[in-house]
Amino acid sequence: MKRIDALRIIADHTAELPVVVTCAASSRELAAVADRPNHLYLLDAMGLAGSVATGVALGIADTAVPKVVAVEGDGSLLMNPNVLATAGYLRPAKLLMVLLDNGVYGATGNLPTYGARIDLGDLAMAAGWTVRRAGDERELAQRLAAALTADGPTLLHTRIEVGNAPDVPKLLEHPLIIGRRFQDWLAVRTSAAEAVR
Template sequence: MTVQRIEALRIVAEQTAELPVVVTCAASSRELAAVADRPNHLYLLDAMGLAGSVATGVALGIADTEVPKVVAIEGDGSLLMNPNVLATGGFLRPAKLVLVLLDNGVYGATANLPTYGARIDLGELAVAAGWTVRRAADPVELAARLAESLTLDGPVLLHVRIAVGNATGVPKLLENPVIIGRRFQDWLAERVGR
């Protein structure tokens, strides 16, 4: 059974309540906020392609702190807008970085036009760049592979095949991005003692 995005986000939220989580824009941010809107979530509204880059910077910035991991949540379309994050992560090797790739093979915000992910294995791109890759295709695998990924030295990419489609009845995320950023910054500063 292929997992729906919102179900995948529930599983991620269950395992990351005390970790910094940087999430890509659009439905991923809205659905995560609907599942568990927390100060440890940095929603990158209107910043497609940058969750992995921002999370890489956070992971490098907290390298010498007690914060165990930084989690990025990306979609396949978003990662394809900035595949450089794979090369950067492979080169810089942030040990605390876990990127959860929710791959549905389409751009959900544009009438489900297909991404290149249907023919290009994004997990293999990550392997070629030096990442450790784990894969999941159903809720049970996702929970197990995420738990494992959070114990590995990074960079780690968890490639999750999800079903096409957005959850219904999820409200828009209309919070001011400055407020979201400040809330996340304050939460993280408390944990790193800065």
């Protein structure tokens, strides 16, 4: 499965959820699939999707918003593996990280990550996360649906093919505008969820 195929599945399941997306191709491809105000694209912030999503999950803990989803890559997670220990310790129930693992740093000519010898799902499990795995589109759709109802922190370790989708435009929106759009969406979503509660 290609990254963009995985992102289509994620977009199909998260239209009403806050989604924090790692930088570079993951952000660009998700924006090409479905650019929504509930997407927080972390431009030039490699390694921070899990940390930001952990903060959002802690912030929405007492609201009716059911889940926050982080979309992370293996190279990016390896820039900040501390998020696994931090979330394993803090145990935010509403945190789901979808790890799109292609085994390479796509932005640097596909240099290999440590993922070939270090299983990032096992690392998350050792830190106290619930770990699920997916290797194709059918498994991703099924396991993502199940993970969205589980108490977190949960990591859905998803194997994808090497390579970026062709002809995906650059994401040129200013990070402040992206952040404000997400913040405004989340404020309305938590207020609406509270009114229903």
